[in-house]
């Protein structure tokens with residue numbers, strides 16, 4: 001099978017590419033613009049082969065997309081390319097509208113033109129898999145806001161969209177475009193909405209790597225507000241496995257929520273990382289006794305969602321996918337990875353990234 005993966009040099013896309021190359025005979029066409037968040041070094045050279053093709057292309061470039069479809073004749077598209085950082089979307093939403101909305105539209109049109117020219121048999125096998133986020137659903141009641149003992153709701157595939165940030169609004173728009181292309185043109189699509197990911201090769205502006213690297217540098221560990229916001233954390237390799245499962249076995253026209261059943265408060269995540277670093281990196285920077293002492297509460301993000309939590313029953317029941325990592329095992333692997341892969345993050349950080357940006 002030939003899979004066209006957009007955004008395959010990013011955090012989740014590179015996990016998808018690594019998973020495909022390691023666990024199948026499939027060919028991957030990694031299509032990525034290589035923005036500040038894209039890094040082809042996230043695909044180690046020892047797993048690249050003739051089954052790995054890289055195309056540096058912007059998903060807003062219709063001419064180039066057309067060329068890629070004609071040249072590589074993919075059986076499926078896995079669309080991950082996006083601007084993905086909420087704080088950046090608040091500072092400058094334009095890029096998010098351009099890539100996430102206009103780019104998805106441009107890619108849908110290129111895919112539709114290509115799909116229309118396939119034989120009936122090939123058409124029946126083709127799928128456009130759009131990768132999205134649980135943030136399109138807005139937020140959920142927080143345990144602090146409800147009476148003790150009240151059952152807390154989860155996001156299901158039927159939850160109405162109510163995005164809060166320019167990022168989540170742009171992703172919601174792209175989800176609507178994908179559904180419209182399915183309904184109007186009959187192009188076979190499938191959508192997944194996933195919770196917060198963490199793991200290796202995560203760009204250091206996001207919460208988990210930001211905290212690990214700031215702690216190792218003896219810098220303040222910024223936590224928004226009181227750190228009570230709840231996210232449902234999923235190890236990136238579990239997400240990559242779920243995505244490939246959906247691309248290969250998902251039912252056309254369906255949506256699948258993906259999550260780890262790991263609801264954690266942001267402060268709890270930061271404290272867990274500090275405790276792991278106390279154990280795994282005991283030679284602390286000068287003046288630091290415990291990494292937790294570096295925690296600094298900062299002004300909350302505007303419009304900050306209180307709680308996200310996914311009901312992942314559908315993908316578990318229909319496609320037999322379950323996460324393999326608990327939060328405890330996954331976060332330990334993640335901290336260990338950053339400690340033994342300094343070269344990767346030092347090279348990444350020598351680029352556009354500024355260490356003083358706040359985490360997601």
Ligand code: NAD
Nearest residue numbers: 007009010011012033034035037038058059081082196197
């Ligand atoms: P990322 O920011 O790490 O990677 C995005 C990739 O897309 C980068 O390699 C970048 O170079 C590429 N890209 C950006 N604009 C492009 C363009 N115009 N043309 C071609 N390539 C472009 O993002 P991520 O965290 O890996 O997220 C991947 C996808 O998964 C996104 O669609 C995101 O909305 C979704 N998602 C992310 C999370 C999460 O926790 N990170 C959770 C759920 C869903």
